[in-house]
Amino acid sequence: xxxxxxxxxxxxxxxxxxxxxxxxxxxxxxxxxxxxxxxxxxxxxxxxxxxxxxxxxxxxxxxxxxxxxxxxxxxxxxxxxxxxxxxxxxxxxxxxxxxxxxxxxxxxxxxxxxxxxxxxxxxxxxxxxxxxxxxxxxxxxxxxxxxxxxxxxxxxxxxxxxxxxxxxxxxxxxxxxxxxxxxxxxxxxxxxxxxxxxxxxxxxxxxxxxxxxxxxxxxxxxxxxxxxxxxxxxxxxxxxxxxxxxxxxxxxxxxxxxxxxxxxxxxxxxxxxxxxxxxxxxxxxxxxxxxxxxxxxxxxxxxxxxxxxxxxxxxxxxxxxxxxxxxxxxxxxxxxxxxxxxxxxxxxxxxxxxxxxxxxxxxxxxxxxxxxxxxxxxxxxxxxxxxxxxxxxxxxx
Numbered sequence: 001x002x003x004x005x006x007x008x009x010x011x012x013x014x015x016x017x018x019x020x021x022x023x024x025x026x027x028x029x030x031x032x033x034x035x036x037x038x039x040x041x042x043x044x045x046x047x048x049x050x051x052x053x054x055x056x057x058x059x060x061x062x063x064x065x066x067x068x069x070x071x072x073x074x075x076x077x078x079x080x081x082x083x084x085x086x087x088x089x090x091x092x093x094x095x096x097x098x099x100x101x102x103x104x105x106x107x108x109x110x111x112x113x114x115x116x117x118x119x120x121x122x123x124x125x126x127x128x129x130x131x132x133x134x135x136x137x138x139x140x141x142x143x144x145x146x147x148x149x150x151x152x153x154x155x156x157x158x159x160x161x162x163x164x165x166x167x168x169x170x171x172x173x174x175x176x177x178x179x180x181x182x183x184x185x186x187x188x189x190x191x192x193x194x195x196x197x198x199x200x201x202x203x204x205x206x207x208x209x210x211x212x213x214x215x216x217x218x219x220x221x222x223x224x225x226x227x228x229x230x231x232x233x234x235x236x237x238x239x240x241x242x243x244x245x246x247x248x249x250x251x252x253x254x255x256x257x258x259x260x261x262x263x264x265x266x267x268x269x270x271x272x273x274x275x276x277x278x279x280x281x282x283x284x285x286x287x288x289x290x291x292x293x294x295x296x297x298x299x300x301x302x303x304x305x306x307x308x309x310x311x312x313x314x315x316x317x318x319x320x321x322x323x324x325x326x327x328x329x330x331x332x333x334x335x336x337x338x339x340x341x342x343x344x345x346x347x348x349x350x351x352x353x354x355x356x357x358x359x360x361x362x363x364x365x366x367x368x369x370x371x372x373x374x375x376x377x378x379x380x381x382x383x384x385x386x387x388x389x390x391x392x393x394x395x396x397x
Contacts, residue, residue, distance in 0.1 A: 004027060019080060026073060033069045039062040075097060089261070096217050124193040230252060249349075262296045263297045270303055277302070328350060
């Protein structure tokens with residue numbers, strides 16, 4: 001694998017570069033087309049000689065894999081197109097569309113094979129033993145397992161869902177061909193045709209692979225929560241700056257490999273010069289883009305930290321909110337004092353798995369704040385978290 005990468009992928013270590021990803025995709029696609037075409041020819045010949053529907057079906061499976069490789073090749077080509085006026089975030093998600101097309105092809109093949117194999121169970125035909133078939137099938141297993149390892153390694157290197165889908169398909173093909181090989185050897189020995197039954201097994205592997213590809217690709221298209229590693233990476237980078245007191249409301253969007261955008265609220269001391277704070281967040285945004293390839297936008301939240309009464313009310317309110325649910329946290333706390341009453345204004349971060357409804361949370365918090373003092377009113381905004389628990393550098397929110 002390393003030799004092929006060195007020969008055909010220029011600047012192979014720069015995997016965030018769309019052009020480099022396109023070269024990896026081209027390499028994977030061409031290798032897949034060539035090997036699957038050879039396997040199709042060998043298995044189709046062996047299936048015709050032996051009269052085995054399972055071997056012939058396995059040959060057609062390899063032909064569809066060659067077609068899938070062509071789709072993957074085209075997908076990587078389109079994904080590498082630069083952003084334009086109609087697609088300002090680029091075309092990287094075309095890689096996911098290609099995976100979706102591959103999944104549907106594999107799914108259709110599995111359904112057709114299942115139908116033919118069930119027919120062979122009820123109307124079995126004698127399958128002639130052939131050493132040619134055994135040799136072709138054994139070679140196919142070795143080739144498919146190599147392709148599984150090869151595409152898995154490439155998929156990890158460039159974090160490609162399309163290549164991981166191709167790798168999963170190759171592994172299912174290797175297992176399916178092993179089942180056909182078993183049928184070819186055992187059927188003559190027991191004088192009973194396992195051809196149709198093994199065809200069903202092959203179809204099962206194919207369908208399972210297709211469903212897995214569909215599930216993974218749909219998750220990417222629908223929008224997945226960022227990985228814990230990504231969240232921690234951004235959190236650590238932001239909190240290491242001295243002027244940052246806390247952060248919250250982090251949202252991470254992916255528009256395909258190498259196209260990650262994030263937003264976050266960063267809390268700073270309200271006494272600090274606004275120009276200095278703004279310069280700090282500009283530096284953070286620039287660093288995150290250069291160091292991690294993430295387009296980060298930061299919303300600046302100045303908070304009061306030198307008012308003893310506000311600090312005490314913040315801490316008391318935090319405790320009251322956590323009495324409603326221990327996983328709730330508050331931020332953007334401020335007090336607006338009036339002649340007849342005071343508003344305690346704050347946001348509440350609500351984890352995804354909180355069993356309480358928004359209405360229940362708001363009502364209970366308002367009641368608890370009202371219990372502090374008759375003229376206190378809580379003005380609550382609920383934030384549903386997108387990445388898990390908020391992270392804090394200090395105890396202040």
